[in-house]
Amino acid sequence: MITNMEQIKSQLEKQGIKPTYQRLRILEFLISAGNHPNADTIYENIAKVIPTMSRTTVYNTLSLFVESALVHGITITGADVRYGIGEANHHHFLCKKCGKIIDIEVHCPFADGVTKEINGHQIQEIHGYFKGICKDCIQS
Amino acid sequence: MITNMEQIKSQLEKQGIKPTYQRLRILEFLISAGNHPNADTIYENIAKVIPTMSRTTVYNTLSLFVESALVHGITITGADVRYGIGEANHHHFLCKKCGKIIDIEVHCPFADGVTKEINGHQIQEIHGYFKGICKDCIQS
DNA sequence: TCCATGTTTGTAATCATTACAAATTGAAAT
DNA sequence: ATTTCAATTTGTAATGATTACAAACATGGA
Ligand SMILES: [Mn+2]
Ligand SMILES: [Mn+2]
Ligand SMILES: [Zn+2]
Ligand SMILES: [Zn+2]
Numbered sequence: 001m002i003t004n005m006e007q008i009k010s011q012l013e014k015q016g017i018k019p020t021y022q023r024l025r026i027l028e029f030l031i032s033a034g035n036h037p038n039a040d041t042i043y044e045n046i047a048k049v050i051p052t053m054s055r056t057t058v059y060n061t062l063s064l065f066v067e068s069a070l071v072h073g074i075t076i077t078g079a080d081v082r083y084g085i086g087e088a089n090h091h092h093f094l095c096k097k098c099g100k101i102i103d104i105e106v107h108c109p110f111a112d113g114v115t116k117e118i119n120g121h122q123i124q125e126i127h128g129y130f131k132g133i134c135k136d137c138i139q140s
Numbered sequence: 141m142i143t144n145m146e147q148i149k150s151q152l153e154k155q156g157i158k159p160t161y162q163r164l165r166i167l168e169f170l171i172s173a174g175n176h177p178n179a180d181t182i183y184e185n186i187a188k189v190i191p192t193m194s195r196t197t198v199y200n201t202l203s204l205f206v207e208s209a210l211v212h213g214i215t216i217t218g219a220d221v222r223y224g225i226g227e228a229n230h231h232h233f234l235c236k237k238c239g240k241i242i243d244i245e246v247h248c249p250f251a252d253g254v255t256k257e258i259n260g261h262q263i264q265e266i267h268g269y270f271k272g273i274c275k276d277c278i279q280s
Numbered sequence: 281t282c283c284a285t286g287t288t289t290g291t292a293a294t295c296a297t298t299a300c301a302a303a304t305t306g307a308a309a310t
Numbered sequence: 311a312t313t314t315c316a317a318t319t320t321g322t323a324a325t326g327a328t329t330a331c332a333a334a335c336a337t338g339g340a
Contacts, residue, residue: 054288192320
């Protein structure tokens with residue numbers, strides 16, 4: 001999963017998104033973080049290397065990425081939206097102790113998208129997540 | 141599922157909650173609505189019968205109810221918290237057309253709480269929901 | 281160089297929720 | 311019945327994430 005700047009750049013170009021410096025940095029940070037950071041964490045970290053970075057740019061860029069399915073946003077903390085790489089075709093685990101959000105693959109007729117209808121309602125999206133204590137936090 | 145005021149009152153008393161007029165009305169509305177309204181919808185509807193009702197009372201009361209597991213709050217719209225009756229030991233369906241949220245019972249090792257651990261992470265809560273078009277909205 | 285378009289930025293607005301303190305209620309004690 | 315006191319309710323102000331908006335900036339072609 002080694003991702004260099006060239007790969008990130010071509011990922012954007014593949015989606016027809018102009019690979020500006022701030023966009024590259026945001027996508028790079030999102031990939032390297034891996035724990036589904038929120039907009040503010042992304043902003044704070046990139047502001048260190050791009051002092052003129054604006055919060056609005058972070059929000060604009062994240063919306064752009066979500067539209068092109070390069071990124072998915074999840075609201076499971078109740079407080080903010082957390083962003084991760086790729087489409088949201090997986091489930092998540094939120095650690096109540098460290099706040100980290102980890103990708104989870106589960107297998108059941110619902111999670112696997114086999115079921116398209118339930119009680120007469122037409123299913124278009126399936127979302128699932130767990131809350132608890134992550135592996136790292138258990139030992140401490 | 142016929143619930144009269146006396147039953148609602150004793151439900152509160154069973155939890156050690158003083159059954160004030162506003163609390164009775166809020167719980168009554170929550171039960172009768174059934175589609176997981178948000179705080180403002182609850183407020184707007186009860187303000188019709190209790191003109192002095194305050195939004196703060198709605199929020200306070202909902203927090204109280206959630207603490208005693210009389211009610212559960214779910215954040216699946218991204219915009220607000222939606223409240224339903226009872227503990228959140230079930231899943232939900234959000235209709236993208238009418239905004240209604242419906243209780244759903246699903247059965248799989250994850251949803252049924254059989255699995256207590258996943259990838260080394262300790263599971264304490266399981267949340268699942270679907271988005272799509274509800275039965276009522278399909279025919280129209 | 282000039283222009284057009286897309287991008288970034290800073291500030292102001294929005295909106296759900298929370299904080300806070302004053303006003304009100306109601307039941308127990310006198 | 312009056313006093314008292316804690317619980318409850320209320321209105322207003324603050325918070326915090328997100329969005330709206332318009333000015334500043336960058337870039338590539340005519
Ligand atoms: Mn993810
Ligand atoms: Mn429910
Ligand atoms: Zn953790
Ligand atoms: Zn519907």
